[in-house]
Amino acid sequence: MRQAALRLFAQRGYAAVSMRSIAAEVGVQAGALYNYTPDKQSLLFDLMQGHMTELLKEAQSGGGGDPLKRLQTFVEFHIRFHADRPDEVFIAYMELRNLSPENFAHIEDLRRRYEDRLETILRDGAKQGVFAVEDTKIVTLAIIAMLTGVNTWYRTGGRLSLDQVVAQYWDMVRKAVGAG
Amino acid sequence: MRQAALRLFAQRGYAAVSMRSIAAEVGVQAGALYNYTPDKQSLLFDLMQGHMTELLKEAQSGGGGDPLKRLQTFVEFHIRFHADRPDEVFIAYMELRNLSPENFAHIEDLRRRYEDRLETILRDGAKQGVFAVEDTKIVTLAIIAMLTGVNTWYRTGGRLSLDQVVAQYWDMVRKAVGAG
DNA sequence: TAAATTAATGAACAATCGTTCAAAAGCAAA
DNA sequence: TTTGCTTTTGAACGATTGTTCATTAATTTA
Structure with missing residues (x-):
């Protein structure tokens, strides 16, 4: 159901x-x-919460290494995780306004915590001089928007394999943070 | 109305x-x-079509110069145009599925034409060796997703001025296409 | 098999939906 | 003021909405 x-x-x-x-x-x-x-609203909320919770849980795993390696792991994870769940991703981004205020706040909290994962990597890299990023918050949001955008066009069996997509996006992200 | x-x-x-x-x-x-x-559907379609048509019209203007300069113009234009019209942008991205098939096709055509503007710039730059982009189609979509993402968080009177936002995103885009 | 528990039905509820239309109201020209 | 035209009203339409609930059916326990 x-x-x-x-x-x-x-x-x-x-x-x-x-x-x-x-x-x-x-x-x-x-x-x-x-x-x-109990009702339709809970149905939506449960789907979103399940998705975001799994996203956070799975993002936990790739924690080791230097900032550059961690960034690469994050990029690859994000693309693959989202490409695997197009429906969940679509809902999580499009149906936020149909959540009740409390439910909305909860989902937003989960999202913020996910963004924090990436921002921590960027801050660490900036501190170590590996990344040339001025404002980690903006770069975080820009990278996530860029990566999530894959879902608007990527289809299995299309022109590019997911491996190729990951490689291309990693190339762009790596350059964008000044870790050429 | x-x-x-x-x-x-x-x-x-x-x-x-x-x-x-x-x-x-x-x-x-x-x-x-x-x-x-005539009906509710036309109301939605007219709003979308008006938005996309204006987007295409205004994007026309910044056409001159070398690829790097044209790319910069595009980035700045995209961010400012979208920041000025948060409601229109939101609808244009979220309500596509509520269009009738014919209306959907028409809006998608306009969107494709807008993306072509950016891809042409990238292709020209790649041909001239100014940009290091492997697949212009992917880079096009990645850049647009990144830039449009500004609308999800930018608010007038926030921490950063729009000038600062434009500067930061241009910095990222410039690096991402290998025109450091 | 009999009893007890769980799950599905199908009708009913008040509310709301997009849309239509005759009638009323508003307004300009004569 | 009277005529003609445009705009708005307000009721009505059939359809659909989320949700409830007594009744029926199916399944598990004894």
Whole structure:
């Protein structure tokens, strides 16, 4: 059921998806959904929270090495993680405004914590003189926006393999932070 | 009325905005709106088309000079144009799926033409050996995603002036294309 | 098999949706 | 003031929304 909701939300948008359409996708009547979720809002929130929590958990792993190596690990991880979950990513970016204020604050907190991972790498690298970045906050947001943008065009089986995409983006990021 | 629809669509999303709520914002009854638009869909499409057409028109102007200078002009133009129109930009990126197939195709065509502007600059620069870019298509999309990302956090009166933002992003773009 | 628990149905609810349209109101020209 | 035109109203339409709940069905426990 969460799978069905995920796909429909990503495809048509939260507001445009009815509980009945989710139920139809599952092969069940609308009333039955309420055995598994208290309401539609929780359904959206759970999907987002699950996604962001997994993102944070998986981002934990690649922690070792010098700043340059850590940055490379981050870039590769971000692209691959997001390319693997196009629907979750789409929802996490597009449906924020459909969250209740408390739910929104919680998701935003998770996002900020993820951004902090990258900013820490950049700050460490700047301190060590490996990166030439003036404002780590801006560079953090710029890199994440650039990497997440892959999801708007990348499709499996397209012109480029994911390996090639990763290589190209790493090349750009590396240059952009002045670690040529 | 278009102003009211614009703000509401950006704030709550196309599907979550009723014709009645737009009418209330204008100070009129819902039926009166149909003297100015045939339906809700056209309202969305007109807003998007107007935005994209203006984007293309204004992007026309900064055409002269060598590739590096043209790239700088493009970066500055993109950031300023988008920072000036947060609602339009938001809608143009978020409400594509709420367009009818024909309307969607038309907007996508305009977007592609805008991306072509940047790609032409990059190709020219690569040909002349000024830029070190392997795949101009990817670099185009990466740069645009990065620049458009400014809209997710930039607010007038924030920590940084728009001049500073432009300078920082130009610095990153310049380095990323290998024109250090 | 019988009893108990869990899950799904299908109808019903009040509310809201986009859109239409005859009637009323507003306004300009005569 | 009367005529003609444009704009707005307000009710109505059929459809759809999220959610509830008594009833039925299915499954597990005894």
